[in-house]
Amino acid sequence: MAEQSTVTFIITRQDSPESSPYQETFEIPYKKNMNVISGLMEIRRNPVNANGEETAPVQWDMNCLEEVCGACSMVINGTARQSCAALVDELEQPIRLEPMSTFPVIRDLFVDREQMFDALKQVKAWIPIDGTHDLGPGPRMPEKKRQWAYELSKCMTCGVCLEACPNVNDKSDFIGPAALSQARLFNAHPTGEMNKSERLEGLMEDGGISGCSNAQNCVQVCPKGIPLTTSIAAMNRATNIQSFKNFFGSDHAH
């Protein structure tokens, strides 16, 4: 691989949210240890395609460059993953880049993941701690549980699990696996637990947990190895119990 002098990218591009996609090929000089993002940066530096024509630089999204923010997800050689963590040496050439198909394209490889943030709002994936006075420290979390919860907290809203899910698409309003698992994370927190039922209610709203039909692709593709299907089954149990409490009545419904 080291003596190879150029790298070929075939990129699916789209000029605006409404326009139709097309492919453009780029050949750029090979550099040692380059990743897909450094390839894209090279194209941005010198936006000339393989036919020698000057073109608009390719747009993409990125932030952390170390696989923790999730912004740079795209479909690389058929697999949705983070472009900052995709090393060119480990990819088959030509390298095909496409935007994730589940999300609306803003431009080229840049997609709009807003639906994921709306989903987090639906399930109230945060812990309300603000009051009009000092509420004092919350209950402590056992260390073992903290370690367990840490795994769930690694989610970076990257969208790879939504891309893989057959039930997340424009025909369905299913919010996808990531937010379901986040509801579990915050319900497991000793302070977050105080608003447990509100998150469960969010999961029971339209597009919520009942949109899952257990294809279980999400757990296979999550780059952070989050046990999504265990989270979903756990939340299935919790929402069912909550719905029984709501219907039959319970002092522990809230």
Next chain:
Amino acid sequence: MAEHREFFYRRLHSLLGVIPIGVFLIQHLVVNHFAVYGEESFNKAAGFMHDLPFRLALEIVIIFLPILFHAILGVYIVFVAKNNTRRYGYFRNWMFYLQRVTGIITFVFIAWHVWETRVQIGMGNAELDYSLMENILSNPVMFWFYIIGVISTTFHFANGLWSFMVSWGITQSPKSQKIATYATLVVFLAISYIGVRALIQFAYGV
């Protein structure tokens, strides 16, 4: 509950698939299996079911309405999925896909089967006995149609049972879900045998 309509309908859909539809399916296949012990045995067993008190009410409440609900919502569920086994060829994704394929086949099969048997009997065009099924199944085309229909139904039930256990939060850990996969495979093989055995008996008398 009104504000959680989708959640309620989906849970009801999952529940009805097992109780009462799944229970009825097993009972139905077991009663058919009496055919293997001879014409008389089958006629007696079928006659017993036929002469149950409040039969029409039982049929409507336990069989007809649940299946209708399960089928209608089921077709909608098939419609909102975008199957992607080509890109994501994992085992469970295939099961997800096959659940939808067998759901549609089962729907067509049951509609035809009910029309040909229960409706014809109700209209007085046929008698509920061994020879009714013998006549239908001695036609090889119908025999294979029934084989496919029965196996697709038993698959849909067994795999649905797996999904049911996840949707109701019974099997939560990956390990329990895996064991449930094997358990439902055994269920699939067992009830497929019972169903197919009776079909062979009706068609070929062996």
